[in-house]
Amino acid sequence: xxxxxxxxPPRGMRDILPAEAELRDATAGTILTDYRRYGFRRIETxxxxxxxxxxxxxxxxxxxxxxKVLKRGEKLDLGAAAxxxxxxxxxxxxxxxxxxxxxxxxxxxxxxxxxxAVQIGPVWRAxxxxxxxxxxxxxxxxxxxxxxxxxxxxxLILATTEAxxxxxxxxxxxxxxxxxxxxxMATWCGFEPARQGSVFITLDKWDKLPPSEVRRELEQSGHPxxxxxxxxxxxxxxALxxxxxxMRAQLGNPExxxxxxTLSRIIEAVRAAASGRVDIAFDPTLVRGxxxxxxxxxxxxxxxxxxxxxAGGGRYDGMIGHLLGRPVPxxxxxxxxxxxxxxxSPMATRAGADKRVAFLFDEATVDLSPALQAxxxxxxxGHLVALERxxxxxxxxxxxxxxxxYDGVAAxxxxxxxxxxxxxxxxxxxxxxxx
Amino acid sequence: xxxxxxxxPPRGMRDILPAEAELRDATAGTILTDYRRYGFRRIETxxxxxxxxxxxxxxxxxxxxxxKVLKRGEKLDLGAAAxxxxxxxxxxxxxxxxxxxxxxxxxxxxxxxxxxAVQIGPVWRAxxxxxxxxxxxxxxxxxxxxxxxxxxxxxLILATTEAxxxxxxxxxxxxxxxxxxxxxMATWCGFEPARQGSVFITLDKWDKLPPSEVRRELEQSGHPxxxxxxxxxxxxxxALxxxxxxMRAQLGNPExxxxxxTLSRIIEAVRAAASGRVDIAFDPTLVRGxxxxxxxxxxxxxxxxxxxxxAGGGRYDGMIGHLLGRPVPxxxxxxxxxxxxxxxSPMATRAGADKRVAFLFDEATVDLSPALQAxxxxxxxGHLVALERxxxxxxxxxxxxxxxxYDGVAAxxxxxxxxxxxxxxxxxxxxxxxx
Numbered sequence: 001x002x003x004x005x006x007x008x009p010p011r012g013m014r015d016i017l018p019a020e021a022e023l024r025d026a027t028a029g030t031i032l033t034d035y036r037r038y039g040f041r042r043i044e045t046x047x048x049x050x051x052x053x054x055x056x057x058x059x060x061x062x063x064x065x066x067x068k069v070l071k072r073g074e075k076l077d078l079g080a081a082a083x084x085x086x087x088x089x090x091x092x093x094x095x096x097x098x099x100x101x102x103x104x105x106x107x108x109x110x111x112x113x114x115x116x117a118v119q120i121g122p123v124w125r126a127x128x129x130x131x132x133x134x135x136x137x138x139x140x141x142x143x144x145x146x147x148x149x150x151x152x153x154x155x156l157i158l159a160t161t162e163a164x165x166x167x168x169x170x171x172x173x174x175x176x177x178x179x180x181x182x183x184x185m186a187t188w189c190g191f192e193p194a195r196q197g198s199v200f201i202t203l204d205k206w207d208k209l210p211p212s213e214v215r216r217e218l219e220q221s222g223h224p225x226x227x228x229x230x231x232x233x234x235x236x237x238x239a240l241x242x243x244x245x246x247m248r249a250q251l252g253n254p255e256x257x258x259x260x261x262t263l264s265r266i267i268e269a270v271r272a273a274a275s276g277r278v279d280i281a282f283d284p285t286l287v288r289g290x291x292x293x294x295x296x297x298x299x300x301x302x303x304x305x306x307x308x309x310x311a312g313g314g315r316y317d318g319m320i321g322h323l324l325g326r327p328v329p330x331x332x333x334x335x336x337x338x339x340x341x342x343x344x345s346p347m348a349t350r351a352g353a354d355k356r357v358a359f360l361f362d363e364a365t366v367d368l369s370p371a372l373q374a375x376x377x378x379x380x381x382g383h384l385v386a387l388e389r390x391x392x393x394x395x396x397x398x399x400x401x402x403x404x405x406y407d408g409v410a411a412x413x414x415x416x417x418x419x420x421x422x423x424x425x426x427x428x429x430x431x432x433x434x435x
Numbered sequence: 436x437x438x439x440x441x442x443x444p445p446r447g448m449r450d451i452l453p454a455e456a457e458l459r460d461a462t463a464g465t466i467l468t469d470y471r472r473y474g475f476r477r478i479e480t481x482x483x484x485x486x487x488x489x490x491x492x493x494x495x496x497x498x499x500x501x502x503k504v505l506k507r508g509e510k511l512d513l514g515a516a517a518x519x520x521x522x523x524x525x526x527x528x529x530x531x532x533x534x535x536x537x538x539x540x541x542x543x544x545x546x547x548x549x550x551x552a553v554q555i556g557p558v559w560r561a562x563x564x565x566x567x568x569x570x571x572x573x574x575x576x577x578x579x580x581x582x583x584x585x586x587x588x589x590x591l592i593l594a595t596t597e598a599x600x601x602x603x604x605x606x607x608x609x610x611x612x613x614x615x616x617x618x619x620m621a622t623w624c625g626f627e628p629a630r631q632g633s634v635f636i637t638l639d640k641w642d643k644l645p646p647s648e649v650r651r652e653l654e655q656s657g658h659p660x661x662x663x664x665x666x667x668x669x670x671x672x673x674a675l676x677x678x679x680x681x682m683r684a685q686l687g688n689p690e691x692x693x694x695x696x697t698l699s700r701i702i703e704a705v706r707a708a709a710s711g712r713v714d715i716a717f718d719p720t721l722v723r724g725x726x727x728x729x730x731x732x733x734x735x736x737x738x739x740x741x742x743x744x745x746a747g748g749g750r751y752d753g754m755i756g757h758l759l760g761r762p763v764p765x766x767x768x769x770x771x772x773x774x775x776x777x778x779x780s781p782m783a784t785r786a787g788a789d790k791r792v793a794f795l796f797d798e799a800t801v802d803l804s805p806a807l808q809a810x811x812x813x814x815x816x817g818h819l820v821a822l823e824r825x826x827x828x829x830x831x832x833x834x835x836x837x838x839x840x841y842d843g844v845a846a847x848x849x850x851x852x853x854x855x856x857x858x859x860x861x862x863x864x865x866x867x868x869x870x
């Protein structure tokens with residue numbers, strides 16, 4: 001006997017109620033409009049990809065979090081299956097970058113060159129559920145494929161800061177660094193080349209830990225004391241204050257000069273184009289997690305949110321060309337869509353300025369036409385109009401409708417025209433919250 | 436040694452190129468704007484649901500097509516697993532109606548009552564791939580939960596025909612019938628109550644087969660000859676011409692009068708509100724596949740497309756309340772989103788009237804600021820502007836840009852302002868295709 005299924009969504013996933021769904025739609029709409037203006041084209045890939053692709057090495061730790069799909073029909077042999085690989089062939093994508101590499105390789109002849117792509121869509125990760133982190137969440141990525149020059153980084157940064165600004169996020173700061181500089185820095189300090197990754201993992205915590213803790217973590221990892229000493233000196237407050245040029249002089253490594261020049265040009269171009277709107281600064285402590293970055297890396301913070309970055313990205317020249325067998329220069333920027341929606345949620349009164357009207361009709365009325373016509377007139381005026389049966393208790397109904405987010409009630413007036421009664425206190429409340 | 440993964444999407448799934456992605460976005464946007472005007476609220480559920488829910492009986496044949504997800508971590512015991520049920524716990528949704536029932540039960544206290552919900556999202560079915568049918572496709576549903584009166588059907592039909600009209604689909608015809616009338620008809624003819632489903636499956640082919648074929652199929656199914664005779668008489672051209680009232684008089688079944696009265700009111704209300712824009716007619720041959728319908732059922736066709744209906748729906752009062760343990764009246768309408776996009780595809784010149792401009796800059800230029808500023812000015816004028824490196828061969832570059840869908844090229848003029856050169860022949864072409 002089948003028990004009644006739970007009404008909860010699966011563990012770590014969630015239902016989205018109307019007000020949040022509308023905020024999400026409005027947020028995605030604002031971002032897309034901005035990116036389109038910068039020449040980005042929307043593309044889409046399927047939610048499912050082959051496990052061969054998903055587990056191919058481009059996803060780092062995320063590869064352990066793939067939801068795998070059981071083979072179907074004749075391909076599935078339960079008796080003979082010994083491992084997960086025997087049982088499964090597809091998986092839900094864990095990001096939008098691995099699918100982009102496949103998409104580009106598959107459709108290259110039909111795509112613009114360079115390709116400016118924008119993707120907004122769900123990804124899935126079987127992480128241990130925790131507050132504010134979900135197993136299905138939306139990612140919002142832009143990527144420029146086929147542009148080796150730093151004009152790509154400049155455009156990514158301008159477009160993304162403009163999109164975030166259009167959403168109402170204030171005090172935008174861009175921190176920028178370069179993977180080649182990080183490598184030159186680690187070499188200059190004297191860290192073992194093969195163990196630089198571990199240095200960067202610790203360095204990534206620079207803005208969260210005091211210097212003494214950073215030093216201790218490096219020591220515990222067994223790095224040479226002299227190298228740690230040089231790093232602490234290079235990253236001292238005085239040294240950091242010298243900025244990009246100071247760091248360049250300090251390292252004195254001609255091989256790193258290309259990286260410095262690139263950063264310099266990006267910073268200057270963004271300052272010239274967006275001064276006053278955006279702050280941009282070199283940050284030698286910026287690392288970014290993913291292993292595939294090869295050049296400039298960047299993050300955006302907003303004074304509207306103190307909990308970390310709201311967008312991040314960088315150049316990853318090695319990855320897109322992997323499936324094509326030839327190099328394809330690539331840069332990308334990802335807006336933390338879920339985080340941005342969380343930040344906007346308390347700020348948003350309601351998506352759009354349209355008024356929500358409950359058009360009351362009497363159940364007993366035989367001819368609905370006058371009500372339908374009058375409701376249609378209101379819709380023509382740009383209002384969002386739902387037909388609602390008139391309840392016996394007008395006061396209780398009005399209270400319920402207000403609670404549901406309606407701005408007023410309407411009915412057919414004596415002249416056959418719609419007659420609207422706005423909820424006055426709600427008006428007042430809205431005016432207040434907008435000032 | 437890992438071989439290079441295929442660059443194809445998984446079997447039966449597909450990559451969406453920019454022009455189609457933009458058409459899909461514009462189509463969804465038009466539909467959503469219209470439905471919002473009718474008071475519908477956007478909601479979202481996760482792509483994954485528990486298999487207990489998905490295989491619970493509400494999905495009919497679709498339940499056989501679920502992509503099932505392997506259990507994870509400790510829950511997965513490969514050694515002990517004997518059946519698919521031991522190995523899997525979640526599945527990808529195959530429609531938006533089964534998740535809606537769970538969503539409503541789970542969030543009822545936080546949702547408006549009645550709930551007017553609009554959903555647009557992907558669903559997955561492991562069908563045998565065939566031309567024009569994909570294993571991931573988008574559904575677009577509206578549902579009104581909590582309204583027992585036929586005002587719900589009227590609103591669904593008005594909102595949906597208006598949305599389809601706004602998309603440019605002409606000659607809209609609504610065919611409407613009622614499951615209760617179908618039952619009364621089958622009883623009147625003398626078909627065995629338990630075998631009426633098989634009669635309806637054949638009747639559903641009325642507009643595809645000649646009457647003689649319908650008769651033969653009913654005979655082959657072993658229905659009584661006298662019942663078949665009465666059906667053929669009732670559905671003769673002369674009898675059908677009598678319409679709703681003729682059918683009512685013929686059946687003479689007081690139990691079916693409620694159904695007739697409902698249809699009559701819906702037809703009158705839609706005619707009064709949308710005459711000239713929409714044709715609506717009773718069609719006793721309309722059946723609709725899903726077993727869960729309980730009252731009025733309807734389909735829309737367009738003269739822009741001769742291959743069948745482009746939207747369909749009906750009342751399904753039994754299903755939503757199932758998880759709540761109390762009845763919830765419900766009606767729904769689903770636009771065949773993929774079909775509509777296919778129909779619009781050759782009609783669409785381009786989504787939106789914004790001009791696409793390639794802003795050319797010289798790679799060697801040290802100061803990008805004038806180009807960035809001029810490009811920004813063009814964006815402020817509403818153009819979609821991408822920065823493109825100027826190629827040596829201007830003619831070839833222009834041809835390539837035109838092919839990629841650009842409307843013109845721009846550069847920094849002598850006065851520092853953007854100077855645009857529109858592709859004149861493209862202009863002409865656009866004007867022609869719009870008239």
